[in-house]
Amino acid sequence: MSRDLITMDDLSDDDIIGLLDDAARLVPVARGDVHLPLLEGKLLGNMFFEPSTRTRMSFETAMKRLGGNVINLGALASSSVSKGETLYDTMRMVDGYCDLAVLRHPRQGAAQYAADACTIPIVNAGDGAGHHPTQTLLDLFTIKQAHGRLDLDVTLVGDLRYGRTVHSLSHALARFGARLTLVSPETLGMPSEIVDDLKAAGSDITVSDDLQAQVATADVIYMTRIQKERFPDDDEYLKVAGIYQLSKSDLGGAKGSMIIMHPLPRVDEIDSDIDGTEHALYFEQAANGVVARMALLCRMLDADIPDEVTA
Ligand code: NCD
Numbered sequence: 001m002s003r004d005l006i007t008m009d010d011l012s013d014d015d016i017i018g019l020l021d022d023a024a025r026l027v028p029v030a031r032g033d034v035h036l037p038l039l040e041g042k043l044l045g046n047m048f049f050e051p052s053t054r055t056r057m058s059f060e061t062a063m064k065r066l067g068g069n070v071i072n073l074g075a076l077a078s079s080s081v082s083k084g085e086t087l088y089d090t091m092r093m094v095d096g097y098c099d100l101a102v103l104r105h106p107r108q109g110a111a112q113y114a115a116d117a118c119t120i121p122i123v124n125a126g127d128g129a130g131h132h133p134t135q136t137l138l139d140l141f142t143i144k145q146a147h148g149r150l151d152l153d154v155t156l157v158g159d160l161r162y163g164r165t166v167h168s169l170s171h172a173l174a175r176f177g178a179r180l181t182l183v184s185p186e187t188l189g190m191p192s193e194i195v196d197d198l199k200a201a202g203s204d205i206t207v208s209d210d211l212q213a214q215v216a217t218a219d220v221i222y223m224t225r226i227q228k229e230r231f232p233d234d235d236e237y238l239k240v241a242g243i244y245q246l247s248k249s250d251l252g253g254a255k256g257s258m259i260i261m262h263p264l265p266r267v268d269e270i271d272s273d274i275d276g277t278e279h280a281l282y283f284e285q286a287a288n289g290v291v292a293r294m295a296l297l298c299r300m301l302d303a304d305i306p307d308e309v310t311a
Helices: 013-025 052-064 087-095 110-117 133-147 164-175 190-202 234-240 282-302
Strands: 043-048 069-072 100-105 121-128 151-159 177-181 204-208 220-223 259-261
Touching: 013 133, 013 282, 043 052, 043 087, 052 069, 052 121, 052 133, 052 282, 069 282, 087 100, 100 110, 110 121, 110 164, 121 133, 121 220, 133 220, 133 259, 133 282, 151 164, 164 177, 164 190, 190 204, 190 234, 259 282
Parallel strands: 043 069, 043 100, 100 121, 151 177, 151 220, 177 204, 220 259
Antiparallel strands: none
């Protein structure tokens, strides 16, 4: 793979399959059943310029479960960012402290910019409305664990315009032969350049604004939050807020094996009455962030995972 992970283009199909296999082997380490300090002595810089719960915490968990250590940029108000320090200077500084840095930033393109400025590997943990490749790794892992394959009927729902998770995920799924149904209001459709890429990858794409019409045929329904913080003004957001909401009563015609995913946080997209059903996979999905990121960190920091990871 490339030194940095900025978009899914930095991973070949073989890289992706290899990382999913590695992630599966690391499950006992993520659970704490096996002590495997493959990253002892390594230091990760968590550089989050935007809110994060799962991504930041699962990178930290992954690193620490593998015996490594983590430093955090911390709250922006208490860092030199509040004194006007540039992203370039902040990243040059962390380049001298750490072995690898994870960056989340509100500006699209920020991760590539940081990678160009640094000598250490950079992982894009979300750049504005751009990409979120490590979320895709855990999403693919979750789908593969549930269905055993990736060439499925996958319905992506919600804010496909500003949602970076679906930009990265659709790209990867198209490469592995999934049939994609893109459900959004017209104003929040998948950017046309991404749709063109998906088609060029040979993917079968259907565009719709009707979620209920997909329930019977979908193998995966991937719900997303309307990305309020990316809207130019509140009025525009209010026109689409709450537009897609799934509750248990909507799932009558669904396949028994259909899984519902969500990168989280959810606002009102999935009613809590779904949480206890066999379809709900979003909390397992979040937990899978640890193994997926462990596999990635081992790969990027050149640590060899043993073939058998047993207690
Ligand atoms: C997503 C993100 O930050 O893009 N969250 C996450 O990493 N799990 C999704 C979102 O914020 O809606």
